[in-house]
Amino acid sequence: MGIVRDQPEAIKEAIAHAIATADVVLSSGGVSVGDYDYVEQILESLGANIHIRAVAVKPGKPLTVATFPASDTSNNRVLYFGLPGNPVSALVSFWRFVQPARNFQGFLTVGSQCLYKPRSRQDLRSDGKRETYLWGSLHLVDECYEFQLASGSHSSGNLINLVQTNGLAVLSIGQTLILAGEIVQVLQVGLPVINRPIG
Helix, strand or coil, rough: CCCCCCHHHHHHHHHHHHHHHHHHEECCCCCCCCCCCCCHHHHHHHEEEEEEEHHHHHHHEEEEEEEEECCECCCCCCCEEECCHHHHHHHHHHHHHHCEEEECCCCEECCCCEECCCCCCCCCCCCCCEEEEEEEEEEECCCEEEEEEEECCCCCCHHHHHCCCEEEEEEECCCCEEECCEEEHHHEEECEEECCCCC
16 A cells, blocks of 8 residues: 555554455554554554554564454454564564464464574574564575574664575573574574585
């Protein structure tokens, strides 16, 4: 539906149109606690039942998950995902919460995600306050998986080093360090790179 200005009436009109014409609605931005974050109050004004307002995840703490009841014209409820506005946060939130969702008519039923347990090629660090996702690439080397952390800044506004990302290393709450060579849990978001010997 394109870009909607940070104006309550424009946002309300766009969301009302979306929930009237779709089974699942995705939006990005407007779900945090800033002066122009209107989405949650608009969802409530339209009759939504908000199930999730934030998650203890980095990147991607702002996340809204809501449902709308069946309408006079449809027997199906509508599922709404309000993703964060920062591009990396939006993509990580999509991979972590939206993509694995299955059986939308039952709502909030989560399908299985493919998890690998490769060895990390670098030290992986987190402040331990939230479940942290570090993006990079899974490699299959001599029938063993390895995880290569993407180079550069891991800020939620940096899309450059997301190129060729196919895995998210997961550091749990309270986990601050995984040393190079140690096993790390990795959520697959693309096909692993197969490294074959030359010759």
